[in-house]
Amino acid sequence: MCLGIPGEIVQIIPDRPDLAKVDVSGVRRAINIGLLDGEHLAPGDWILIHVGFALSKIDEEEAKAALAFLEGIGQAYADEMAALRDSTIEKG
Amino acid sequence: MRFVDEYRDAQKAQALAAKIASLCEPGRHYKFMEVCGGHTHTIYKHGLEDYLPETITLVHGPGCPVCVIPMGRVDDAIHIAEQPGVIMTSFGDMMRVPGGHGSFFDSMAQGADIRMVYSPLDALKVARQNPDSQVVFMAIGFETTAPSTAMTVLRAKAEEIENFSIFCNHVTIIPAIKAILDSPDLRLDGFIGPGHVSTVIGCRPYEFIARDYGKPLVTAGFEPLDVLQSIYMILLQLVEGRSEVENQYSRVVPYDGNRRALTAINEVMELRPYFEWRGLGFISHSALRVRERYAAFDAERIFEVPGGRVADPKACQCGEVLKGVLKPWECKVFGTACTPETPIGTCMVSSEGACAAYYNYGRFARERVKEATTR
Numbered sequence: 001m002c003l004g005i006p007g008e009i010v011q012i013i014p015d016r017p018d019l020a021k022v023d024v025s026g027v028r029r030a031i032n033i034g035l036l037d038g039e040h041l042a043p044g045d046w047i048l049i050h051v052g053f054a055l056s057k058i059d060e061e062e063a064k065a066a067l068a069f070l071e072g073i074g075q076a077y078a079d080e081m082a083a084l085r086d087s088t089i090e091k092g
Numbered sequence: 093m094r095f096v097d098e099y100r101d102a103q104k105a106q107a108l109a110a111k112i113a114s115l116c117e118p119g120r121h122y123k124f125m126e127v128c129g130g131h132t133h134t135i136y137k138h139g140l141e142d143y144l145p146e147t148i149t150l151v152h153g154p155g156c157p158v159c160v161i162p163m164g165r166v167d168d169a170i171h172i173a174e175q176p177g178v179i180m181t182s183f184g185d186m187m188r189v190p191g192g193h194g195s196f197f198d199s200m201a202q203g204a205d206i207r208m209v210y211s212p213l214d215a216l217k218v219a220r221q222n223p224d225s226q227v228v229f230m231a232i233g234f235e236t237t238a239p240s241t242a243m244t245v246l247r248a249k250a251e252e253i254e255n256f257s258i259f260c261n262h263v264t265i266i267p268a269i270k271a272i273l274d275s276p277d278l279r280l281d282g283f284i285g286p287g288h289v290s291t292v293i294g295c296r297p298y299e300f301i302a303r304d305y306g307k308p309l310v311t312a313g314f315e316p317l318d319v320l321q322s323i324y325m326i327l328l329q330l331v332e333g334r335s336e337v338e339n340q341y342s343r344v345v346p347y348d349g350n351r352r353a354l355t356a357i358n359e360v361m362e363l364r365p366y367f368e369w370r371g372l373g374f375i376s377h378s379a380l381r382v383r384e385r386y387a388a389f390d391a392e393r394i395f396e397v398p399g400g401r402v403a404d405p406k407a408c409q410c411g412e413v414l415k416g417v418l419k420p421w422e423c424k425v426f427g428t429a430c431t432p433e434t435p436i437g438t439c440m441v442s443s444e445g446a447c448a449a450y451y452n453y454g455r456f457a458r459e460r461v462k463e464a465t466t467r
C-alpha cells in the first residue's frame with residue numbers, strides 16, 4: 001500500500017482529464033492523475049503511483065530504479081501488482 | 093537482488109561504507125532512525141547494517157501505517173463490517189491485522205462481506221455497483237494515501253453517491269516523530285526521512301527537527317545505495333556541526349511537496365484532537381477525521397462505533413519495536429508464537445513492519461553480505 005509503483009502514461013483519457021491509461025509493468029489500467037494537474041502530463045511520461053493515484057512525475061531512469069527496487073522486494077510487490085490487476089478503478 | 097549479487101553495486105556500497113566509517117568519531121556511538129517502513133525493508137533485505145561500523149545503530153521508526161493502528165480501531169471496523177447491509181472494503185495489508193476479537197479475515201469467515209481493494213476508487217466502484225448496500229472503505233495510511241482517500245470522497249460527492257463512506261484512520265507523520273523526539277527512552281543522532289510521504293508534505297515540515305532539536309534529517313530514496321548515501325549525508329552534517337534538512341531523494345521529492353494533494357486532504361479532513369497509536373499511546377493532533385461538511389461520507393458518524401480501547405496482548409512488544417527501543421528479534425515471541433502466518437502484533441503483519449521484514453529477510457541478508465564482501 002505504501003509502495004510507489006512506476007508507470008508510463010499511454011493515453012490521457014478523452015473527456016476525463018483526471019484519468020490516464022497507464023502501463024504498469026505490462027498491465028494497463030486507468031490511473032487518476034488529478035493530483036498532478038499542473039504537470040501537463042502526456043503520453044510517454046512516467047509517474048509514481050500510490051493506490052490508484054499518481055503522486056509524482058519521475059524520469060525514466062528513476063522509474064527503472066524504482067522497478068528494480070520493487071522486484072527485489074518480492075511478495076509485497078507481487079501482492080500489490082495482483083491487487084492492481086484486479087482493480088478496474090474506472091472505465092478507461 | 094541486484095545489490096549484493098551485482099559486483100558493481102556491491103563495490104559502490106563498500107566505497108560508501110568506507111566513507112561512512114571514516115566520518116565516525118572514534119568511541120562515539122550513533123543512533124539513526126529510519127522513519128519509514130520501506131527503508132526498514134531495504135535495510136534488512138540487503139543487510140545494510142553489516143556494511144556499517146558497529147558504532148552505528150539503525151533504529152526502526154513508526155512509519156508503517158498498518159503497524160500503528162490500535163486494536164480498538166480494528167474492532168470498531170469489524171463492528172461496522174458486521175452491520176447488516178454493509179460491504180467493508182480494505183487494502184490487503186489490513187486483512188490480517190488482529191483486533192481484540194480477531195481480524196478482518198476472521199470476520200469474513202463468519203460471514204461478513206469484506207472485500208480487498210487496490211484503491212479507494214475501487215471501493216467507490218463497489219458502491220456504484222451495489223446501490224442497496226452501504227459500502228465502507230477502511231482508510232489507513234500516512235500522507236501518502238490520505239490524498240487518494242480525500243480525492244475519492246470528492247469524487248463520491250461530485251457523483252452524488254449516497255451509499256459510500258470511509259472509516260478514517262489516516263495518521264500524520266510529524267506528530268509521531270515529535271513524540272519520539274520527546275520520549276525519554278531514546279537518544280537519536282539523526283533521521284533518515286521518509287521518501288514517499290515527503291512527496292506529499294515536502295521537506296519543510298521537518299525543519300523543526302533540525303532547528304529546535306538540533307538533529308539532521310535526510311530524506312532518502314529506497315534503494316540500498318540511497319540509504320547508505322543518506323547515512324553518509326547525516327554523518328557529514330554531524331562532523332561539520334550542522335543540523336539541516338537535506339533531500340537525498342530530490343529526484344522524486346519536491347522540497348515543497350504536492351500542493352494539490354495537501355489541498356485535497358485539507359478540504360475533506362481535519363486533525364483529530366488526539367488519536368491512539370499502537371505502542372506509542374495517545375498523540376495529540378496526530379490523525380485525521382472527516383470534516384463536518386462531508387459528514388455524509390463519514391462512517392464514524394453513520395454507524396455507531398463502540399470506540400473501545402483494547403490493551404495490546406501482554407506478550408506483544410510492538411510498542412518498543414515501533415519506538416525503536418527493541419530490535420524485532422529481541423521480542424520474546426518473535427519467530428515462535430509470532431510469525432507472519434500467525435501474527436500477534438502488527439509489526440509482523442505488514443510487509444513494511446520491522447518484524448516481518450526481519451523475519452523474511454534479515455536472517456539471510458547477513459550471510460549474503462559476507463559472500464559479497466569476500467568475493
Ligand code: SF4
Nearest residue numbers: 410423430437440447
Ligand atoms: S514479534 Fe510480534 S509481538 Fe513481538 S514486537 Fe514483533 S510483531 Fe509485536
